[in-house]
Amino acid sequence: MNLAIFFLVLGIPLTATICCIFIQRRWVFQATTITATALTAIAACILAVMVFVNTSVSAQGGFFYADALSAYVILIVTGSALVVAIYSVGYLDRQVSDGKIDPKILRLYFVLLNLFHSTMLLVLLSNNLGIMWIGIESTTLATAFLVAFYDRESSLEAAWKYVIISSVGITLALFGIILTYYSGLNAVHTSADALNWTTLMSVAQKLDPSILKLAFVFVLIGFGTKAGLAPMHTWKPDAYAEAPAPVTALMAAGLVNVALYAIIRFYILVNKSVGTTFAPTLLITFGLLSMAVALPFILVQKDVKRLLAYSSVEHVGIIAFALGLGTPLGYFGALLHMLNNAIVKLVMFLAVGNIRIAYNSKIIRRITGAIKIVPASATLLFIGMFALTGWPPFGLFVSELTIATAGFGSGNIFPTVLFLFLVAAVFVGLISYVSEMVFGEPPANARAGEPSVVSIIVLTGLLLISVVLGTAMPGTLFEFLQKIVMVLKG
């Protein structure tokens, strides 16, 4: 039973990847992708229920492992993948008929999208820290050609920068993992288990603290590069701006949380082994730095996708900051923020995708009067902007308020004041640019009419979920988050 659920969650997207390689007809590989992502999401729900009942599930002698934390991130990833798969079909069909994409390489897109989905799930389901690393490096490899998909000069440049910077970062992370393995070997003496997170947790007190501190620094820098923590975030604006809108959305909603998940796993281990002063300080510092670095680029920005990329850097910073507070309330806020941010990032990037089709541009001053050209997408973008900047009644308001309360409660008065200031300042930048795009007179070359009705329904649904999370959080979710907080407390 346990093994079966792991095979389902991991195997369905992998099977879809292989099927898409061999299917020739466009509608068949599109349908395969949507079906596979939907089935994966259902399997993920079953896994979540199993974890909810049994605390943790493992199979193959502890090779596969899932607890509340992994199940939660899996739900976010598979949910985002489903939305992105549905959106991709309409979006890419439209781009093919506009002559922007060669129909011959359309299949490659769906192959890589499914592969990207499976690599993220591999990270979330493996107990072995080495396999986790392999999964994260594979996400880079699966997305490399997706970032370069339009084959323009600028997209090749972005993809090059993305692969090089991520690979260097991930190399440093591997050194951190080798160090962890080394300290594990000194404590466990059986090499097969010394990379398993659960084994390491059970001998955490026996691990060498100075080695583990060094390991955490390398892992944080390495996986922080993938998550987009400043100052390792420099690939992010380029890659987000150049990748097709649905790929960017899945990177911002899924990949970011996967990289954060890997950091959290090490964070729990290090906190249990060396005490709760070292790692939290690092996370608060990197978190606030990311928020501060993103701010000027949000206040002065020409390109809407780069604007959202810097907003992603900011929100990764918020989550790192909240994790660094080290209190249960801080953890609660961080976890809730991972979900809220993913939902709203999907809405924003996909709404921008629709607008881009209508205007054939992502430069902010060329996009004016979107409310007259694509009324539904423009409305979603405008409301989404308020959701993204933490206004009630949306979910981000609750998570940011929780984080601020946790910040004051844990005695980090100055960092929390800085946090609130940065959140407020980002709002100023976003509202001015989004208003500029939504209102005013549209240019003559814009094509009126929504490119896809399905996407509007999906995105409206997502915003409604965000409202529910901001007004009446379901009791089950509350309980589930508390279970994850227990995992984070070690």
Place this chain on the structure above:
Amino acid sequence: MVDANTASHLIDIFAATILVTAFLIVSSRSLLFYVRLFALQSLLLGMVALLVVVGYGESHILIAAVLTILIKAIAIPVALNRIIKKIEVQKEIALSINIPLSLLICGALMIVASSVAEPILAAQHQTTQTVSRVLPSSIAMMLIGLFIMMTRKKGVTQIIGLLTMENGLFLSGLAITYGMPLIVEVGIFFDIMVAAMILGVFVFRINQTFETINIDELRSLRH
């Protein structure tokens, strides 16, 4: 068979030679020479891994040792050679730091490496692990690889820098843990190979669009 004592002496010699290849890369401008040095470096690294197998009986690292020689010492260099011939870019022309100063900085990086290695080795419980003597060299290689990537601009050189970092990483794994478990080691290998292939394809395509593989000219995406 080689006993542990002989093996450990040979490993010391090989590790020193590996570090010399990294320095030689820094001292040169020719891309083809970089690739040859990298091939030699990987071959020696594979030998170190083989010595760990025969000298210390760590048979799980055998596959990784063979893969290192086949892929890193043969397949990747052959592919990179082809790319260099096709794109007709042979030399690093504009260096942001000149060669004498680069060598001096790499010398300083070695001192940094040994100071990083010291606390790691101090944590060791068993004193039997003589292979760990090469840890400073392996960290120095990672730093030199990073340095190459930061100061040289051609696409192929950046790939060489990254692979040098990875070689240093593999050596550090051998030094302190006798290598990772088999499945992890093979997975890492596969990932690195695919990464090198993807980067090779990008060098090719960027060459088609830019006429030159100077990463410095990839600057249209600022802000």
